Amino acid sequence: METFAFYLFAILITGLFAVTVMSRNLLYAMTSLAAGMVLISGLFFILGADFLGVVQLIVYVGAVMALYAFGMMFFDATGVIKEKNGSPFLVFLLGGMTAVLLVVIFAAPVIGHNVPSLYPPVAGADNPHAVGLVLFTKYLVPFEVAAVMLLVAMIAGIILAGKKMERSISKIDDSELETSGGKDDE
Amino acid sequence: MSLEQFKNRNVGTQNYRMLDLEPTPETGWGRFKRVAKRAVKLELFTGLKVTFREMIKALFGGEMHTVKYPFEKLPISPRYRAIHEMKRLLESGHYRCIGCGLCEKICISDCIRMDTRYDENQRKEVSEYTINFGRCIFCGYCAEVCPELAIVHGGRYETASEQRASYALFEDMLTPLDKLAEQKEYPGFGWISPDADEKIKKTPLAY
C-alpha cells in the first residue's frame, strides 16, 4: 500500500515538475509547480512526518503564490511566452550537467553507505515535539543563522521598497508637476 | 392649518445636529491615538446594534417594508396619468363622449383616432374610437381638453400585454355597465387631488 502510494506520488511529482520546466504557458508552469509542491507533502505524510508535511503545504502554497504575483505582473497569463534562446545545445548541456551532478552528489552516499537515520524517532514524543527538539538542540545554529538571514532580507526589502514611500504623487501640487515636466521637455 | 403656521417659514433648522468631527491627525502619534481610541471605544458595535435592532423591529414590531407587489399595491395619486378611461353618464349609463373630436385634434403624438356618425335620432354617435398606446406619451392633453370629462386618465399602470391593441379600443376603456355605481368621479386633469389637504406642507423658503 505504502509502496504503491510512494510510486504514485513520485510519478506525479516528476511529471508535474517536468511540465513546469517544459511548458511555455505561464499558468501551466506555475500551477504544476504548485501542485507538485502540494504532492511532496504527501511523501512526508507517507513517512509519518505529519508536521513537516503540513509545513511543506503551508509554506509552499504561500511561496508559489508570491511567484504567481510576479508572473501576473510580468507576463500575459493566458498567452504563450516566447523565449529567446541563443544556443539550445549549451543550455541543454549546462542544465543537464548540473542536474546529473546534483543527483550524483546526493544519491551516491545514500547508495554507497546505506545511510542510517541519525535521529530515530523518539518514542513518546509526537511529531512537532520531535522537530522542535532537533531544531533547538542539534541544529540551533543553522536555524538561527537562517532566521537572521531572513531578517536581513526583510529589512533590505523594506529599505529598497520604502525609499520614496513618504512621497505621494497625489499630494504634490499640480503646478510643481507641470514646471518639472516642462523642464524635461526642454 | 392656520395662517400663523404658514408665516413661520423657519423650517429648515429644526432637526439638524452638527457632527462633532475632529480634524484628521497629521502626525503619526496622532493617527496612532485615533486608532487606539476607536478600537477601545468599540464604535463598530454601534453599527451591529443598529442592524440588530432593525431586524427585531422588522420581525416582531411589524415594521416590515416589503410590499408583495402583484398581491398588494401601493396607492397611487389620483392625478396619476396611466391608461385612459372613458366615463359614462351616471343616470342613463350612456357614454359621455359627444364626438366633438377635440382630443383627436390636440393629441400631440397623433395617437387618437375617432369616427362619428349620426344615429337614428340624429344624435352624434362615436362609431370608432382608438388610442394607439404604442405612440401615446400620456401627456394628458386629451383629458384636459375634454369638455364633458368623458376621457380621463385612470390608474391602471400594468400595461404589459401580448399586443398593443389590448387596451386601445373604446369598449376597453369604457366603464363597464355593471361597475357604473363604482365609477370614480374626478374633475379632470389639472384639478387638485382629492386628498390634497392632508398632503399640503409648508414650503421651506428660508434655510
Place this chain on the structure above:
Amino acid sequence: MDGYIIGTIIKAVLILAIISALAGFGTYIERKVLAFMQRRLGPMHVGPYGLLQLVADGIKLFTKEDFIPSGANRLIFMIAPMITAATAFIALAAVPMLPEFTLFGVTVRPIVADINIGILFVLGMMAAGLYGPLLAGMAQDNKWGLLGAARTAIQFLSYEVVTGLSILAPIMIVGSLSLIDFNNYQSGGIGDWLIWKQPLAFILFLIAGFAETNRTPFDLLEHEAEVVSGYATEYSGMRWGMFFIGEYTNMITIGFLASLVFLGGFNSWGFLPGGIAIILKVSFFFFLMLWVRASWPHIRPDQLMWLCWKVLMPLAVINVTLTGLVMMF
C-alpha cells in the same frame, strides 16, 4: 481495518452531503437575515417562507450554460472552482464536529481523519484553497478577473500570517495541535474556555477568519462596485456554484475552528449536551458573519493591508510573546 476504512468512507460521504447541503442552505439563511436587517422579507414564494429557494437556485445553476470565454485557458479555468470546493471539504476532514456518540452499538467519532496536527492541517488546506480564486482570475483573460486574482494573492497571503500567529498562542497554552486536545483542555465549563485566557487572539483570529473566507468587511475579491465580480466574473452555472459552496463551507469551517479553539468546543454546556452546544456556537458565528455583512461597509485594499501589517500582525506577535513570557515564569 476494513471496518475502519468503510467507516471513514461513510463519514466522508455523510460530511460531504450534509455540509454541501448546509452550504446551499446557508445562501438561503444569508438572504433571509440580510433581508430582515434591511426590513425586507427576502425569498418568500418558492415553498413555505421561500424554503425551497435553494432547490430553485440549484436547478437554475445546473441547467445554466457552462460558458468558457474564448481567450481563457480552458484547463485551468475548469480546474479552479474544483480546487476551491475540494480543499474546503478536505479541510473539514480534520475537524471534529460532534462529541462521540453510540449508534447501533458502534461508537462513532465524528471526525474523518484524527491526525494529531489537525489545526495546522485545516489552516494549510484553507491556504491551498486560495489557488481557486487565484487561478480562476488568471485563467479567464479578463481584467476584472486579473484584479481579483491579484487581490487574492495579497489579501490571503497577508491574512494567513495573522491567522497563524493568532492561533499560535492558544497552541502554546494547550501544548498540542490536535483539535480534540483543544476540546478536552476546555472541558471544565465556561470558566475553562480559552477565550478568557486569550481574548486578543480570539479577536484577531475572527478578523483574519473574515478575511480568509472573503466575507464582507474584506470582500475585495469580488466586490461588485469595484471589480464587477472579481475572480468570478466569467464564471457561470455550476462552476460558479462550486465557488459558492467552497466559500460557505469555509465559513462553516471557520465557525467550527473558532468554537473548538476558543469557545469550549463540543463540551456540554450547562444542561445543553455537547452536540447541540457546538451547533449553537457554529450557528452564532455563521450569523455573526451575516450580521457584519449587513452592518459594516467594506474597506479599501490599502486599508486592508494597513490593518493586517500595521495593526493585527504586531498585536499578534505581542500576544505570542506575552503568552510565552507568562508561561515561562
